[in-house]
Amino acid sequence: MVxxxxxxxxxxxxxxxxxxxxxxxxxxxxxxxxxxxxAFEPEDYQQLIALAWRHQFDDDRTKFKRDLRALQEHVSQRILDRAELSE
Structure with a gap:
């Protein structure tokens, strides 16, 4: 975790x-x-805030975007997994 x-x-x-x-x-x-x-869990929100806080003063947003994309992929996979289970 960040x-x-x-x-x-x-x-x-x-x-x-x-x-x-x-x-x-x-x-x-x-x-x-x-x-x-x-699909979001409390840890996801904590991770999102930690990412934003860590990178808030960075001029280069590349790492923030990469870390945010990884979190998005994690949550997206959870959404897809839940959708498959409900079918």
Missing amino acids: QPENDEAGHGREGALAALNEVATDPEVVKQFGTAAG
Whole structure:
């Protein structure tokens, strides 16, 4: 898992994670995105915040994009696996 940086006390990350979790559990978001919304796990949100925090000041976004793409592929595979199980 990516280790977050640039926030020794963790307050900024905690607030960002709380906001992300709030949006993720919003009934309208769940209704709109259904299976995809349900495929995310708490660790995915933590990973997303850690990635954003780690790379927020990078001029070169290449590593951030690569790490984000890897997370996206992981979650996408989970969505596909769940879709296959439900058939």
